[in-house]
């Protein structure tokens with residue numbers, strides 16, 4: 001069973017919106033009341049208030065403050081829980097002391113279980129009913145995957161003046177299509193590498209495909225820069241001097257955030273398109289371990305390549321390497337395929353000659369865009385060379401690397417949930433293939449293949 005979060009936009013009418021605002025206000029009051037309670041108890045009695053104590057206060061609280069009485073009890077508990085989580089993070093040293101939240105910017109409230117609300121949708125558009133407010137809201141949006149709805153969070157975004165329903169759904173456990181008869185063929189393998197010049201380079205044993213980096217970020221970036229410059233000339237709010245932000249300042253800030261939002265949704269759209277396309281065409285994806293953290297680290301102090309590194313960092317972040325990899329992984333695994341992650345350190349795909357297997361240390365430098373092997377004379381552009389090595393490794397065709405590496409279990413399917421659906425060693429893959437083909441030839445369907453899903 002996997003859980004996924006789906007977001008739909010809500011379209012309340014005027015009276016409904018007023019009801020939503022009222023409920024949000026009440027939840028914000030409750031949140032602040034809980035923070036105040038904790039602060040008071042600490043100051044007066046040096047006592048740490050627990051979640052349970054506050055939760056047990058709720059019935060009495062509702063009797064006193066009748067305007068809260070109509071709200072769903074579990075959703076009130078969820079708001080109390082938010083305070084508890086904020087304090088939990090504070091006690092662990094992860095966050096600062098929880099503050100009072102401005103009612104104007106309060107985000108919303110949750111229904112933590114299945115009661116108190118109902119979704120009427122099959123994953124595309126539909127409506128959601130909130131029992132405590134006694135309203136049914138129209139919603140629009142399309143879920144990538146739909147299942148059994150379990151929790152609901154109502155979110156308000158003040159900057160956009162829009163309402164959203166964030167619904168988590170339980171999706172039935174992945175069924176290994178391989179065990180049944182399916183048309184998945186583990187012969188369609190693709191090796192891919194993420195780069196900065198070419199966003200993705202693919203190799204499927206026959207041809208290379210290069211997916212260009214979208215340039216919309218650079219264009220928008222210039223615009224954002226200009227607008228930020230204009231913003232700096234306007235009166236910004238300053239709490240110490242008790243200056244409020246000017247109207248022009250607010251307006252300029254709004255324009256900037258609108259642009260940033262546009263870029264991020266463009267990027268997301270592009271990522272989804274590209275990754276869906278790859279996942280639909282291939283059953284096995286092969287890539288190398290990514291170290292985006294190291295890649296995006298700032299250049300060392302005094303390094304001559306500071307500027308270069310900054311530019312590289314920017315384009316790495318712009319494409320969103322981690323996000324791309326994860327998307328390909330979950331999309332491929334959703335249809336029953338698998339993603340193999342090769343250990344970069346052992347294989348060194350960017351330093352190894354795909355033809356003869358000799359490792360050239362100087363190939364590792366990023367300035368070397370085109371590789372010529374001095375052992376066998378093979379020529380190939382850098383990105384293409386490394387995907388070719390990766391492809392060769394999984395298909396056991398790479399000279400210079402024994403099969404021991406492939407069999408040792410270094411290969412593993414990266415999965416978002418951290419569990420492995422297929423143990424991705426090549427030997428097991430081979431077994432699966434054999435079982436499949438023997439099943440086909442004998443027509444023997446009575447003994448299901450032994451399949452280890454680890």
Ligand SMILES: [Zn+2]
Nearest residue numbers: 353356373376
């Ligand atoms: Zn060579």
